[in-house]
Amino acid sequence: MISVVILGAGNVATHLFKAFNKVEQISVIQWYNRSTDALKTYKKEVEVIDDLSLLKEADLYILAVSDDAIKPLSSKLPFENRLVVHTSGAVGIYDIDKKHKRGVFYPLQTFSKTADVDFANVPICIEALESVDYHLLKKLAISIGSPTKKVNTDQRKVLHVAAVFVNNFTNQLYRMAHEITESEGAEFDLLKPLILETAKKVQDMSPYMAQTGPAKRNDKKTLRRHLKLLKDQHHTDIYNLLTTSIQLTHGRKKL
Amino acid sequence: MISVVILGAGNVATHLFKAFNKVEQISVIQWYNRSTDALKTYKKEVEVIDDLSLLKEADLYILAVSDDAIKPLSSKLPFENRLVVHTSGAVGIYDIDKKHKRGVFYPLQTFSKTADVDFANVPICIEALESVDYHLLKKLAISIGSPTKKVNTDQRKVLHVAAVFVNNFTNQLYRMAHEITESEGAEFDLLKPLILETAKKVQDMSPYMAQTGPAKRNDKKTLRRHLKLLKDQHHTDIYNLLTTSIQLTHGRKKL
Incomplete structure (x- = not known):
């Protein structure tokens, strides 16, 4: 006891x-x-x-x-x-x-x-x-x-920062998706299975291997179309920074 | 048939x-x-x-x-x-x-x-x-x-952009968490239950309501500590932008 x-x-x-x-x-x-x-x-x-x-x-x-x-x-x-x-x-x-x-x-x-x-x-x-x-x-x-x-303490501290990325920051991306869909009267609910699947995918596969989408493919036409649709400057900033991030990770862009 | x-x-x-x-x-x-x-x-x-x-x-x-x-x-x-x-x-x-x-x-x-x-x-x-x-x-x-x-087509197009946020961009945050943990030899695997729980939480609750963490609380000491731990400028940029985003959403900051 x-x-x-x-x-x-x-x-x-x-x-x-x-x-x-x-x-x-x-x-x-x-x-x-x-x-x-x-x-x-x-x-x-x-x-x-x-x-x-x-x-x-x-x-x-x-x-x-x-x-x-x-x-x-x-x-x-x-x-x-x-x-x-x-x-x-x-x-x-x-x-x-x-x-x-x-x-x-x-x-x-x-x-x-x-x-x-x-x-x-x-x-x-x-x-x-x-x-x-x-x-x-x-x-x-x-x-x-x-x-x-x-x-150890150093490892715990980086886990704590990393937890902010996968929890608070991820949740904020969900929030932005909510704002974006609502702006056209589309239903955020339709994204819920995708949200769950994205989280499930990295349970067995590295995030590197799990990546897909227009940024990774460097599909410039779709990237341009998406940026045209985003009306909020703040959403645009996030879109640009995370697209660049994916392209740096997957060798589409060099610093 | x-x-x-x-x-x-x-x-x-x-x-x-x-x-x-x-x-x-x-x-x-x-x-x-x-x-x-x-x-x-x-x-x-x-x-x-x-x-x-x-x-x-x-x-x-x-x-x-x-x-x-x-x-x-x-x-x-x-x-x-x-x-x-x-x-x-x-x-x-x-x-x-x-x-x-x-x-x-x-x-x-x-x-x-x-x-x-x-x-x-x-x-x-x-x-x-x-x-x-x-x-x-x-x-x-x-x-x-x-x-x-x-x-309709307009709704579908915003759903498609929003899907990039909750799928590709979220996955890229997982990737950064992987990089951050590995830099100290901590295990990314420890974050997997948190990744899943974060996705599950918004199945029944709005992302707005689900938000937690130092950015939302405006816990400046923790925010400073985290920024000090991040060694990659790119991670720092993402940290700053998403922290600001959360603070804008939750009224801690005004544009």
């Missing part, structure tokens, strides 16, 4: 709590937040506290708080030499106060407040300074069904 | 042939290509021809050829007043020679040579000048299990 204290009340904290609470191998013994209001739904399931001096001894303290809060909160913890981890993709392991055993437990996935999370689809990137701590974190991840990977 | 002649030997032609050939309601009576070499695998299943004068009478002729070939090929067909459709997202219905009954049967999906296609995931955008032709095309699409939508 792994005893865990969760600190923080955001999406990651909440989804971790729900996942931990479902499995026998893990016991969440306390859940801390600056204000217990955010946690009141869970008061019957776990001891909820807003006072760090009430923290009990546990195998593991998970700081699922904002990036900027990790360092000060870790310093304020009224104990030392226990395992304290954060869940951030962007913050180094050494941001955790050195009085603790330190680690990182970074779930590489997008979480929303409402939707349920299947942790089988959430790779956990693990970092620890001591092998025994690494193995505890790995055991914790495996208990909730997550794949795990040992990832 | 709908009798069909397919013209062309590319991915769309091939996947349509395979789908049509599976269902009882459709009979592919001939398959034409400039060279029958490309079609030799199918000679036992269908009459394969490379001479337009051999074309038989059919309910429908499908020009699944390159955009530029649609107009000249439609003119060369040695008959008139029969239903002739093309499968392109970018070409107008009036590019088909006016001696024919004209239509468009545009499958909005990405096709690769190897992977099998489930037409339930391929919306067919249908356009026709006569109601009777529209209904025949709709019946054809339904026979292979595809959802259908009446889409």
Whole structure:
């Protein structure tokens, strides 16, 4: 049995709590937040506290708080030499106060407040300074069904940037497609199977191999036609930059 | 029974042939290509021809050829007043020679040579000048299990541009994520569940509502950190442009 204290009340904290609470191998013994209001739904399931001096001894303290809060909160913890981890993709392991055993437990996935999370689809990137701590974190991840990977701070930071490309930026391309289709009263819904297929394709094939379309073919006529159709300068800028990007990747253009 | 002649030997032609050939309601009576070499695998299943004068009478002729070939090929067909459709997202219905009954049967999906296609995931955008032709095309699409939508030429053209955004451009973002992760020896594979989840999220939620991340939150510290990590000027350009785009959409920035 792994005893865990969760600190923080955001999406990651909440989804971790729900996942931990479902499995026998893990016991969440306390859940801390600056204000217990955010946690009141869970008061019957776990001891909820807003006072760090009430923290009990546990195998593991998970700081699922904002990036900027990790360092000060870790310093304020009224104990030392226990395992304290954060869940951030962007913050180094050494941001955790050195009085603790330190680690990182970074779930590489997008979480929303409402939707349920299947942790089988959430790779956990693990970092620890001591092998025994690494193995505890790995055991914790495996208990909730997550794949795990040992990832150092530099690797985690580039994964975090890359996640912005495949998640936030990709979603913004979907948004632009929505704007473009709506401008002619066409249905964005018609693009949904294509969106899904594009994501599925790179599960088994490299994005390089998966590329198709007018930019890759250097089909100048279609490229010109598309640019003529785009009415928003901002869409045109994105079209030009990403077309150039594809042509650089596939040798149609040289810098 | 709908009798069909397919013209062309590319991915769309091939996947349509395979789908049509599976269902009882459709009979592919001939398959034409400039060279029958490309079609030799199918000679036992269908009459394969490379001479337009051999074309038989059919309910429908499908020009699944390159955009530029649609107009000249439609003119060369040695008959008139029969239903002739093309499968392109970018070409107008009036590019088909006016001696024919004209239509468009545009499958909005990405096709690769190897992977099998489930037409339930391929919306067919249908356009026709006569109601009777529209209904025949709709019946054809339904026979292979595809959802259908009446889409006029202007709508189809913007769908085609929008498809480039959600398919080619999105795939290029995946490619950049691949480059970024590899630069630190991190595994691109760790991003695959996130890629899939991002695509799934907008199946039930608008891209506007689905957006998250540092650009939307205007988290300047993380934005700065990310820019510092990116070593390739080209990645930096994309990062800046898409961050600005998200901030324009979500009211963090005004033009």
